[in-house]
Amino acid sequence: QKEVEQNSGPLSVPEGAIASLNCTYSDRGSQSFFWYRQYSGKSPELIMFIYSNGDKEDGRFTAQLNKASQYVSLLIRDSQPSDSATYLCAVKGRTGRRALTFGSGTRLQVQP
Amino acid sequence: KAGVTQTPRYLIKTRGQQVTLSCSPISGHRSVSWYQQTPGQGLQFLFEYFSETQRNKGNFPGRFSGRQFSNSRSEMNVSTLELGDSALYLCASSFAGGSSYNEQFFGPGTRLTVL
Numbered sequence: 001q002k003e004v005e006q007n008s009g010p011l012s013v014p015e016g017a018i019a020s021l022n023c024t025y026s027d028r029g030s031q032s033f034f035w036y037r038q039y040s041g042k043s044p045e046l047i048m049f050i051y052s053n054g055d056k057e058d059g060r061f062t063a064q065l066n067k068a069s070q071y072v073s074l075l076i077r078d079s080q081p082s083d084s085a086t087y088l089c090a091v092k093g094r095t096g097r098r099a100l101t102f103g104s105g106t107r108l109q110v111q112p
Numbered sequence: 113k114a115g116v117t118q119t120p121r122y123l124i125k126t127r128g129q130q131v132t133l134s135c136s137p138i139s140g141h142r143s144v145s146w147y148q149q150t151p152g153q154g155l156q157f158l159f160e161y162f163s164e165t166q167r168n169k170g171n172f173p174g175r176f177s178g179r180q181f182s183n184s185r186s187e188m189n190v191s192t193l194e195l196g197d198s199a200l201y202l203c204a205s206s207f208a209g210g211s212s213y214n215e216q217f218f219g220p221g222t223r224l225t226v227l
Contacts (some may be wrong), residue, residue, distance in 0.1 A: 045218070
């Protein structure tokens with residue numbers, strides 16, 4: 001079992017729709033969770049991070065965390081073609097394991 | 113604030129050579145992490161440096177090494193290059209102080225091609 005799992009996609013949504021990206025993790029002691037966006041040929045860009053159970057909103061983005069289910073998601077409202085990219089979920093483990101463990105990413109395509 | 117800078121941006125080497133990559137973190141950030149990204153393996157952690165000390169290490173052979181200087185700049189070195197070392201090498205900077213939850217910000221990367 002991979003430590004951080006994501007559906008590779010592609011996830012295709014029409015412009016203006018809500019895109020829902022999901023991630024599960026295996027280390028129950030994981031403390032913090034990050035979403036990065038990576039355009040083709042570019043480096044990952046931090047979009048959001050979440051530490052506590054529940055929802056965290058930032059503009060069109062909402063991160064959701066459920067530690068009991070070991071599940072984190074990213075919702076993108078009013079999706080735009082410019083949101084087309086690979087979205088990487090990253091998890092920081094318990095104290096002493098400061099490195100981020102990344103999922104393989106979900107490719108999102110927003111159709112105009 | 114200036115972002116993370118990495119040099120060089122592109123490198124072409126041949127098998128058996130060695131290479132040194134450089135990373136300058138965001139001003140005030142004391143932690144530098146290095147990652148390797150390949151299409152097959154995704155983003156994999158190499159090592160993390162904080163205050164000139166290696167604090168964490170991934171599962172890579174000893175050919176991969178690094179160091180951090182007193183100004184927080186970091187270098188990573190790969191000796192005896194193999195074809196499989198061709199990858200995008202990413203440096204990530206974080207504050208990593210006290211209660212920081214370690215938000216990491218990536219540099220543009222160095223694209224290494226081994227022929």
